[in-house]
Amino acid sequence: MNLTKQLHETARTKGSKPAYYFMDQSSTYAELDGAVTKFASGLEQLGVKKGDHIALLLGNSPHFVIGLHGALRLGATVIPINPIYTPDEIGYIVNNGDVKAVVALDLLLPLVEKMHPALPKVENYIICETPQGKESGIDVTALSAYSKLKSFSQVLASGDLSFTGPELEDDEVAIILYTSGTTGKPKGAMLTHKNLYSNAKDVSDYLHMNENDRVVTTLPMFHVFCLTVALNAPLMNGATIIIDPKFSPKEMFRLVEMYKPTVFAGVPTMYNFLLQYAQSYGGDLSSLRLCISGGSAMPVALLKYFEQKFNVLVSEGYGLSEASPVTCFNPLDRPRKAGSIGQSIVNVENKVVNELGDEVPVGEVGELIVRGPNVMKGYYKMPEESAATIKDGWLYTGDLARMDEEGYFYIVDRKKELIIVGGYNVYPREVEEVLYDHPDVVEAAVIGVPDPNLGEAVRCYVVKKNPSLTENELMDYCTQHLAKYKLPSSIEFLEELPKNTTGKILRRALKTQVLQ
The missing domain is CATH 3.40.50.12780 (ANL, N-terminal domain)
Structure with a gap:
């Protein structure tokens, strides 16, 4: 069994049940499964084959669900990419991942048109229509002027509902997820x-x-x-x-x-x-x-x-x-x-x-x-x-x-964020837990910074709820709850902490600022 086969089976037994709601509109499992089949068939008609790599430059939408499962039903390998990545970040993943087709938001069309000369392996760009794109004046229906560009709706409409797709082996790669790359370039985890x-x-x-x-x-x-x-x-x-x-x-x-x-x-x-x-x-x-x-x-x-x-x-x-x-x-x-x-x-x-x-x-x-x-x-x-x-x-x-x-x-x-103060191990999370316990702290992040005497020192970044909270007050609070070697050498108040697109606080971004 695999994900796309399971979706098909769910549609067979629960076809009339809502699979999703999006923008206060619903779609049943039968409708979703039909769209997945037609998109897989439409991809095949574009020349996409089993084993080819397809990138999804999409946010949360039915386009993503249909694109993901449609590519999997065809036997292609999906590479999801954060659509707000920079051109350099996107270009690296597309080239390193040997991507042959890209499914992207219409809002990214200007970026696609600018980047495509640097992406010679990409044979097709499939552009998804969105209300925001129409508001921005992007006309996806005019894409026929570009040989590599197709609209998502065109690919979907060209598909055949009788398409069955190839047999998929358990050990074949379904998705390549590029890790955030805390050191060096992102690595593609083959799942x-x-x-x-x-x-x-x-x-x-x-x-x-x-x-x-x-x-x-x-x-x-x-x-x-x-x-x-x-x-x-x-x-x-x-x-x-x-x-x-x-x-x-x-x-x-x-x-x-x-x-x-x-x-x-x-x-x-x-x-x-x-x-x-x-x-x-x-x-x-x-x-x-x-x-x-x-x-x-x-x-x-x-x-x-x-x-x-x-x-x-x-x-x-x-x-x-x-x-x-x-x-x-x-x-x-x-x-x-x-x-x-x-x-x-x-x-x-x-x-x-x-x-x-x-x-x-x-x-x-x-x-x-x-x-x-x-x-x-x-x-x-x-x-x-x-x-x-x-x-x-x-x-x-x-x-x-x-x-x-x-x-x-x-x-x-x-393991890489462990702080060693004078030979003693300090775990950032332990200090953060103490800071979060303070009633006037909204968010906190702790990193290690170079120290000429101790090797490293503890530095804290805090978003405060109460504007009157001072560094000295928070230092006194930490003194009551932490061993001396774990105490912050400094506390800096910020309006907000750096985060990735999932909302995870990025300690490494703070550390990069310190080292620059």
Whole structure:
């Protein structure tokens, strides 16, 4: 079984059920599956073949869902790309990923026309019509003047509903996800049909998703967290997804009021925004049976405040692109442990090891490694990096973690973000947890900076709620809760912290500013 075959089966048994809502319009599973089939057939007529690489430069929309599953049904490999990347970033991924066709928003048409001479391998550009594009005066119907350009609707209309597609093998690459590249250029994690299907099914089963669920899909679809947890896992069991083009607290509360969703998946920053908005304007999340947090560690104080305010369970989990992505979740049938990423999901093993690869005793910190049917095939065209990351079937995550006596895992920090102060280890998250506990702190990020005497020192960046909060007051607060070597050398107040498109706070962006 694979994702596109599962979608077809769901459409056969639940064809009249809404598959998604988008901009207050709905589409049934039968309609979605038909569009996927026609798009796959239309791609084939353009000369796209099984094994070819197709890039999706799209935001959250039906275009993304149809483009993803249509390409998979044809047997093509999909490369999702953040549509707000710079031309250099997009160009690198398209060229490195050997992309032959690009599906892009009409708003990106000027960029496509400018970039295409530098992308000689791309044979077709498929442009998706949007209301925003029409408002900007972009006429997709005039694309016939360009031989490489087609409109999404043209490709869809040319497709044949009787198209069946080739047989897909479990170990064939379905998606290549380019990691954010904390060092050097992004690496393309090759995820197979088995990787994606197994993780979506295991997540769906673990979270008890069913056809009665309505899942808010507001995380970026091009990101693996959304791709598995808020898109493929719900569609697997006939649930309905509520596609939100861009997260905002106000829109989230409107969607809850209108559609009564049962599941929400977000990153900690989103939960913080919802909490801050509700405290100022009010808001109800009573229809939700479950909230899922991932992408980065959720501060314990934020988790507790959110659950108390909205009376809803937040299950924190853990994953990474190379694992499709989920490896852990807090269980729903046993006590949730605040600050923990939970236990290994079914069919996936996690363990904590030392630098020799030997498992460390319970409670000790080491590197988290993962094994299971969800672990990637390797990095595209990077055999040495693949061999360094996957050893004896185990994926080395680069995250520092510990495990308690009940098998619950706790992420301590990124291995590369560990701060060493005078020979002592300081984990940024530990300091951040203290800062988040202060009632006048909205957000916090901690990095290590060079220090001539101690090697490194702790620097904090804070967004404050109370304008009168001073650095000295916050320093005094930290002194009460942290050992001396963990104390900040300085605290800087910012209007906002740098974040990626999923809302994850970017410590490395702060560090880059310091080193420049």
